[in-house]
């Protein structure tokens with residue numbers, strides 16, 4: 052009889068110990084996500100959900116006069132293919148990859164932004180003069196790498212379209 056009571060007692064203690072352990076495990080994942088910050092993203096869900104969903108790509112106008120540009124690099128193109136930004140405004144670039152390691156390089160310069168699947172690369176850019184800037188992938192990413200090119204079209208402030216909330220600009224929006 053004494054043994055049974057002891058066993059029940061020990062089982063109860065064990066269960067009581069396991070309950071908080073389970074709870075800790077459940078809160079562990081959101082904490083990890085918080086620590087990772089917003090610089091990580093699921094490469095398999097890019098076009099479907101989250102920040103890099105299709106209609107969020109392109110140029111977004113911010114209240115402070117700057118713009119945020121979101122792009123996806125994938126074999127073997129950049130989406131959107133052409134980015135529209137106003138001259139003289141800060142450009143916050145946020146770019147990620149859907150597959151391999153790529154880079155977004157500004158031709159004629161040494162400047163490039165490394166892009167890896169699962170991570171959001173950020174860059175702060177500003178174009179003083181209007182003009183068309185050619186960009187290309189400068190990280191070998193496969194058979195179509197050499198054709199992986201895109202463009203940044205910089206227009207004077209007064210030619211940049213007024214983008215309302217939720218609207219995104221690219222070269223077609225001009």
Ligand SMILES: [Cu+2]
Nearest residue numbers: 188190192196
């Ligand atoms: Cu490439």
